Amino acid sequence: MSADGAPMPRPVRVIVVANEKGGSGKSTVAMHTAVALLDRGRSVAAIDLDMRQRTFTHYIKNRHVWAGRIGRDLVTPEHLHLGATDEDAAAKELLDVLAGVATTYDYVVIDTPGHDTPLMRLAHTAADVLITPVNDSFVDLDVLGSFDADTLTVHDISHYARTVEEARIQRVTSGQIPTDWIVLRNRLSMTPSHNKRQVGAALDALSQRLAFRCVEGLAERVVFREFYLRGLTALDDLDEAALGKRPTLSHATARQEVYNLLAGLNLGGIERTSSEESGRAAA
Numbered sequence: 001m002s003a004d005g006a007p008m009p010r011p012v013r014v015i016v017v018a019n020e021k022g023g024s025g026k027s028t029v030a031m032h033t034a035v036a037l038l039d040r041g042r043s044v045a046a047i048d049l050d051m052r053q054r055t056f057t058h059y060i061k062n063r064h065v066w067a068g069r070i071g072r073d074l075v076t077p078e079h080l081h082l083g084a085t086d087e088d089a090a091a092k093e094l095l096d097v098l099a100g101v102a103t104t105y106d107y108v109v110i111d112t113p114g115h116d117t118p119l120m121r122l123a124h125t126a127a128d129v130l131i132t133p134v135n136d137s138f139v140d141l142d143v144l145g146s147f148d149a150d151t152l153t154v155h156d157i158s159h160y161a162r163t164v165e166e167a168r169i170q171r172v173t174s175g176q177i178p179t180d181w182i183v184l185r186n187r188l189s190m191t192p193s194h195n196k197r198q199v200g201a202a203l204d205a206l207s208q209r210l211a212f213r214c215v216e217g218l219a220e221r222v223v224f225r226e227f228y229l230r231g232l233t234a235l236d237d238l239d240e241a242a243l244g245k246r247p248t249l250s251h252a253t254a255r256q257e258v259y260n261l262l263a264g265l266n267l268g269g270i271e272r273t274s275s276e277e278s279g280r281a282a283a
Contacts, residue, residue: 012102015109016127020160021143022114024133025186027055030111035233036262038075042106046077049112056111063231070241091122124167133184136199145206152202154209184217215264223254234258
């Protein structure tokens with residue numbers, strides 16, 4: 001409470017989606033997380049730190065354009081554009097932007113480049129929640145650690161894992177709450193396999209070493225790639241007007257995958273209940 005008895009504004013929660021390897025689905029996860037929060041009545045801003053690729057920025061622009069084309073209101077995060085073109089200036093601008101919106105939004109979702117930069121490291125120290133999508137293979141798991149081929153015991157942790165550890169320590173020593181680190185198993189196979197079981201066992205071992213939570217992410221579905229050009233998500237009303245074609249069972253399954261993912265993130269009730277989802281499907 002403030003001095004006059006009014007409730008104090010709640011500080012913004014910063015969600016950072018990051019992985020030093022490209023192609024893990026960071027922008028897809030960032031967009032779906034932001035739209036899910038908006039769908040549940042939260043105020044959300046978006047920041048794209050990938051100063052070269054800008055996939056998150058283009059995703060948001062595509063959403064605005066497509067919404068206008070089909071004459072529909074698609075809830076969209078407020079894009080906070082960083083105008084700086086060099087790393088040092090961008091780092092200062094990021095800090096200024098986060099300070100400026102500290103009580104304006106409920107959440108800020110930050111997408112990061114797929115390589116190590118000072119700006120990417122700064123984002124990790126700002127993260128209340130860190131989501132690291134990882135493709136479900138040992139090639140991609142190498143971004144977190146190395147393993148013995150026979151026993152799957154952890155040999156060592158990776159450069160990126162050390163980056164996260166350093167950022168978490170820096171937060172705690174400065175009096176901030178520890179970062180909730182979530183590793184997202186993305187592009188999961190739809191059928192059980194030996195590799196899938198081995199990756200799961202390796203992630204379990206790593207989670208004990210690095211103190212992260214492991215959540216199942218999204219399968220390798222064509223529909224997620226198709227969403228991008230229209231700026232759509234699996235959470236939108238995906239009728240023929242929105243999609244440009246008749247929706248399929250894959251679209252309904254993709255939506256359920258996203259709700260399962262969001263439930264695992266524990267961001268504060270943004271997943272739909274089964275009764276809500278049944279009502280939406282019936283409508």
